[in-house]
Every structure is written in structure tokens, then in C-alpha cells.
Amino acid sequence: MAAAGAYYVPHGTKWPIVGSFGMLFTLGGALVGVATILFMVFGWFGTVIRESVAGTFNKQVDTSFRMGMIWFIFSEVMFFAAFFGALFYARALSVPWIGGEGDGALTNFFLWKGYAPAWPTNGPSEIGGAFETMPAWGVPLLNTLILLSSGVTVTIAHHALRAGKRKELLVFLGLTVLLGATFLWYQAHEYMEAYTQMNLTLGSGVYGSTFFMLTGFHGLHVTLGTIMLIVIWLRCARGHFDRDHHFGFEAVAWYWHFVDVVWLGLFLFVYVL
Amino acid sequence: MTTLIIVAFLIVILYNLGAGLYYMMSDKGQTDRTLNALKRRIGLSVLLILLVILGIWLGIIKPHDLGR
Structure with missing residues (x-):
């Protein structure tokens, strides 16, 4: 010992x-x-x-856990920055280039003649065939509202923990888990609709691949976050946390806020703008 | 213009999210600074999405469609 x-x-x-x-x-x-x-x-x-x-x-071990969280989040930020970066690069630079903008005039003339740049696009070769885009005003908006509501409930749970209100903490943390699961259920349906009815697949050129890589990896993070929230709910129920000692809770609550902000970026840059 | 407003909102939201992480490291759960930063972050996010919904509804923001 x-x-x-x-x-x-x-x-x-x-x-x-x-x-x-x-x-x-x-x-x-x-x-x-x-x-x-x-x-x-x-x-x-x-x-x-x-x-x-x-x-x-002891306190030093506590600091180690907090440092671990920082590095984990750093890697997560870099991970999503890479995929958002790919989206911005394709939309703002490479698609206009092959359409002849900037110094891409000859590229367009010799290689992709007649291609008018647009977004969404699957490129001049129309990889994956004609597809429809997922309209923002439907399931994506509903999922945005669901995830934002879960951000509100997790904040109320956090407040309750700091105020020492156990029952409120468990109810609102439980609601957050349910909202997370509901989000995933709707996203699964959105994917099925995209594949079966809209011909929007991972192979639908640059739009399809960035769409599914971004929303898919985000969904994976929501799945992970929901599992972590369930574990934290069980730990709260067993009285593992009090108002001054709750790093596990705080880290997972913060992670949920992070996943929520990533979705905001996705909803705005993938579906709306 | 609408894009600029949205991006400005996102920057403030990201700042508050980051502040929450920073206070989690520095205050070690002893203060309400993390909680308050996260409250600002969710409040601003809800406000932003409500404004975007209003913008789409009024026709100021047009969600992209094929070939636009």
C-alpha cells in the first residue's frame, strides 16, 4: 500500500x-x-x-486526471478541426478552382470544361450519381433542438449538483441521457432516408463524404457521451459526488457541451449555410 | 452579413466553452465559474439557433439547395 x-x-x-x-x-x-x-x-x-x-x-492525482482531460479534448478539437477543415477547403477553395476561379482558369478549360462550381456538389464527374441534399428544415432542425434541450438539462443538473439538490440532479441528468438517445434514433432514421430515398451516400462525391464523415463521427461522439452520462448517472445515484468533489461529473458534463457545440457548427455549416 | 453574425456568435460560444474547461482545471470544482461559463455557452447557443430559425422563417437565411 x-x-x-x-x-x-x-x-x-x-x-x-x-x-x-x-x-x-x-x-x-x-x-x-x-x-x-x-x-x-x-x-x-x-x-x-x-x-x-x-x-x-491525493490532490496531485486529481491534477493528473484534469491534465488527461485537457489532452483528450485537445485531440478531439484537432480531430474535428481536420474534418471541418476538409469541408471548408472543398467548399471555399478546391471546388471554385476546378470551376475556373483564381488561377484555376486553365484547369477548368482543359480538364473540367463546362463545370460550373456550386455547393453542394459531387464534382464534375458526378461521383455517386444524382443525389438530393438533406434539407435543414426537418429532422436536422429537430435534432438541433433536441441536443440544445439536452444542453439545458445537463446545465440544470450541474447547477443542482452544486446546490446539493440530489433528486433534481438525477432527474435532469436522466433527461439528458434520454434526449441524447432520441437524437441518435432520429439520426439513424435520417441516414436510412438518405441512403434509400435520396441517393445521398458516403460515395456521393465530396459533399457526401464530408457530410457523412462529419455527422457520423459526431454521432459516434454523442453515443460515447450518452454512455458516459449513463455511467455518471449511476455514480450520482450511488452518491459518488458532492458539491466540492465531482470531477467525473464536471468532465462528462463539459464533454456533452463540447459535442453540442460541434453539432451547432455542423448544423450551421453542413445543413444551413 | 448573417454569416458574420453567426460566426461572431460561434466565437463567443467557443470562448465560453473554453473558459469552462480552463476553470475546471484551475478551480478544481470549488467555484461556480465553470458552471457559469457553461450557462453562458448554452444560453448563447439557444439564442443563436432561435435567431437562425427566425432568419429562415423570414427568408433572410436560405438553407442551401442543389446547384445554388
Whole structure:
């Protein structure tokens, strides 16, 4: 056991080797590998939660968790910046270039004659065939309102935690989970409609690929956020947090706000503008 | 012009989101600064979307369509 007040270092844990085997198993088949990795994630995080509740972590460990959050968010910001960057590059630069703007006059004349730049587009070769775009005034707007409402409910839950109102915290955190799940349900339907009725697919040129990469990875983040909110709801129900000690809650609540802001950017730049 | 207003809103929203993260690191859950920054961020986001809805409804903002 570590001395009181020292930086806690666990002595002996099986989770790293379980994770390593999980990665090895993905070579044989995704299902077994991913299942093993999920087992590792839940087991490892569960161990850390039990260590935290047992009071083994000092202030320095707390700072480490907060630093970990910063780096995680930094990588997330870079990740979405790359995809938003691809969207802006295609829309504002490369599509106008092949349409003859700027110094692209000869490119347009010799390679893409007659192509008039526009957005949305699947390019001069019309990769993926004719498609319809997803109108903003429908499911996307509904999903925006759902996600914004979940941002409001998570803020109310946060306020309740700081005010020491447990019941309010659980009710509004629970509502946030439900709103997140509803968002995902509508997005799945939007994708089915895009594929079956609008011929808007991942292969619909630059519009289709940026559309599905951005909204798809955002949806994945909503899925992850919803799972994290469920875990935090269970931890709140078990009384793991109080008004002064709630980093787990705060980090996940902040992550939910982050995912919400990414959607705002998506809704505005992919669907509306 | 509408794009500029929307981008200005997004910058202020991002600033408040970032401030929330910064206060999470510096105050370690002991103050309400993170919560208050996140309250400003959600308030501004709701206001922005309501304005966009109003803009589409009044025809000031036209969501893009094919070939436009």
C-alpha cells in the first residue's frame, strides 16, 4: 500500500494485458477483439472509480486526471478541426478552382470544361450519381433542438449538483441521457432516408463524404457521451459526488457541451449555410 | 452579413466553452465559474439557433439547395 498522502500507484493490475490481448484479437475478428477491449475499458475504469471512492487519490492525482482531460479534448478539437477543415477547403477553395476561379482558369478549360462550381456538389464527374441534399428544415432542425434541450438539462443538473439538490440532479441528468438517445434514433432514421430515398451516400462525391464523415463521427461522439452520462448517472445515484468533489461529473458534463457545440457548427455549416 | 453574425456568435460560444474547461482545471470544482461559463455557452447557443430559425422563417437565411 502507498503511504498516506503519496501519489497512488497501483501494484499489479491485469487490465493492460487484457487490453493488449484485445488488440491482438482484432486481427482475428473485430467482434471478439472489440468485446475484449470494451471489457478492459469497463474493468479498468471501474477499478479507478473504486480507488477514487476508497480515497486513495491525493490532490496531485486529481491534477493528473484534469491534465488527461485537457489532452483528450485537445485531440478531439484537432480531430474535428481536420474534418471541418476538409469541408471548408472543398467548399471555399478546391471546388471554385476546378470551376475556373483564381488561377484555376486553365484547369477548368482543359480538364473540367463546362463545370460550373456550386455547393453542394459531387464534382464534375458526378461521383455517386444524382443525389438530393438533406434539407435543414426537418429532422436536422429537430435534432438541433433536441441536443440544445439536452444542453439545458445537463446545465440544470450541474447547477443542482452544486446546490446539493440530489433528486433534481438525477432527474435532469436522466433527461439528458434520454434526449441524447432520441437524437441518435432520429439520426439513424435520417441516414436510412438518405441512403434509400435520396441517393445521398458516403460515395456521393465530396459533399457526401464530408457530410457523412462529419455527422457520423459526431454521432459516434454523442453515443460515447450518452454512455458516459449513463455511467455518471449511476455514480450520482450511488452518491459518488458532492458539491466540492465531482470531477467525473464536471468532465462528462463539459464533454456533452463540447459535442453540442460541434453539432451547432455542423448544423450551421453542413445543413444551413 | 448573417454569416458574420453567426460566426461572431460561434466565437463567443467557443470562448465560453473554453473558459469552462480552463476553470475546471484551475478551480478544481470549488467555484461556480465553470458552471457559469457553461450557462453562458448554452444560453448563447439557444439564442443563436432561435435567431437562425427566425432568419429562415423570414427568408433572410436560405438553407442551401442543389446547384445554388
